Amino acid sequence: MLSPYAPVRILTFAHSLQGGGVERAMLRMIRGWVELGQHVTLVLSSAQGPLAAEIPDGVQLIELGTTHLGMIRALPQTVKAAAPDIVFCPGNHYSSAAAWLKLRLGRDCPPIVGKVSNRLDREDQYFPVAQGYRAFLRSYPSFIDHLVAMSPAMAEETVRMTGIGADRVSVIANPPSPEPIGVPTPPLPGADYLIGIGRLTPQKRWDRAIDALARVERRDAKLMIVGEGEVRGELENQIDALGLRSRVHLPGYSTNPRPALAQARALVLTSDFEGVPGVLQEALALGTPVVATDSSVAIREIVAHPRLGSVVPTDDPLALVSAFDHWLAPGRPRPDPVPERGRDSIERYVRLFEELVLDRKLRSLRN
Incomplete structure (x- = not known):
């Protein structure tokens, strides 16, 4: 249904297009x-980056040619020149940019809608980083006009951690990923393999998955981790130290891991912290079970029944090995496919933007 309102002028921002989940979801929404x-x-x-090809036609692209910090510094002037109705902050990682934008533009700042992309209640941080982080979260209501959480449990956590009013938090899932057509998939490592999909970064803790594979009962089982990032060297050293060079494969980033995901015995996610991992929903939509650490309040919302997969504590190596053994067992039945959420997310975002723009105009008239 076409909206009766005029088109909303939306501005959103990111550092690069190197393949992060936040940026992938942002590009889907932009399209x-x-x-x-x-x-x-x-x-x-x-x-520049592997996701650059996913920038849709019809977008006004402003490339600053600077660092992440340089982008934050330039954002207020860029927003002022572009004069959008709404600024969309695509994830927690970019919230400092939103804070700086509000500080610099003040009353002239358009409404800022922020998406909660990762868990806010972080157990992996040490004092005093954790104290500073929690204080920053409590400042969210001063510079974010509305927050979007991707699940009900994340919305509850958002209200609790930021102190923002529940009326300023919406629950909108990420739109599902479209199936790539004619895009090559990474080579499969064999018949009995586990698959991880995500950046090779400290947050993802792929070292846990590699260590667990070395201890499973099936000595012929393999692990493929599809992604790229700064800890590749560390993971390769670990693989060599454990003698797993023939069993662990790091094929790099792929825009089409879906065929490999569909044939895997299980999807593996071993992160310290997550938001609402779209890759879990993609796996379950294909009937592939999942093994995930309890890295977000949303994990158990997605893996809502043992037949869908196993959720283990973040720091319990034995539980992770046991979960691997369970899903690698011969004849283990696969779950029925679970439809992905978020089919109406694009429309719901636009309606939210329209409401915020209209509310701002009405308040301006009253003042």
Whole structure:
């Protein structure tokens, strides 16, 4: 249904397009907004990276050619020149940019909608980092006009951790990933393999998955981790130290891991912290069970029954090995496919933007 309102001028921003889940979801939303007739401006430090091909036609692209910090510094002037109706902050990692934007523009700042992309109640941080982080979260209501959580449990955590009013938090799932057509998939490592999909970064803790594979009963089982990142060297050293060179494969980033995901015995996610991992929903939509650490309040919302997969504590190596053994066992039945959430997410975002723009106009008239 077409909206009776004029198109919303949306500005969103990111550092780069190197393959992060936050940026992938942002590009899916941008495409949907453009298809619904909205005006979208995308501000990037750099437009280089594997996701650059996913920038849809019809987007006004502003490439600053600077660092992440340089992008934050330039954002207020960029927003002022672009004059959007709404600024969309695509994830927690970018909230400092939103705070700086509000501080610099003050009353002239357009409404800022922030998406909660990762868990806010972080157990992996040490004092005093944790204290500073929690204080920053409590400042969210001063610079974020509305927050979007991707699940009900994340919405509850958002209210608790930030102190923002529940009326300023919406629950909107990420839109599902479209199935790539004609895009090559990474080579399969064999018949009985586990698969991990995500950046090779400290947050993801792929070292846990590699260590667990070395201890499973099936000595012929393999692990493929599809992604790229700064800890590749460390993971390769671990693989060599454990003698797993023939059993652990790091094929790099892929825009089409779906065929490999569909044939895997299970998807593995061993992160310290997550938001609402879309890759879990993609796996379950294909009938592939999952093994995930309890890295977000949303994990058990997705893996809602033992037949869908196993959820283990983040720091319990024995539980992770046991979960691997369970899903690698011969004849283990696979779950029925679970439809992905978020089919109406694009429209719901646009309606939220329209409401915030209209509310701002009404308040301006009253003042």
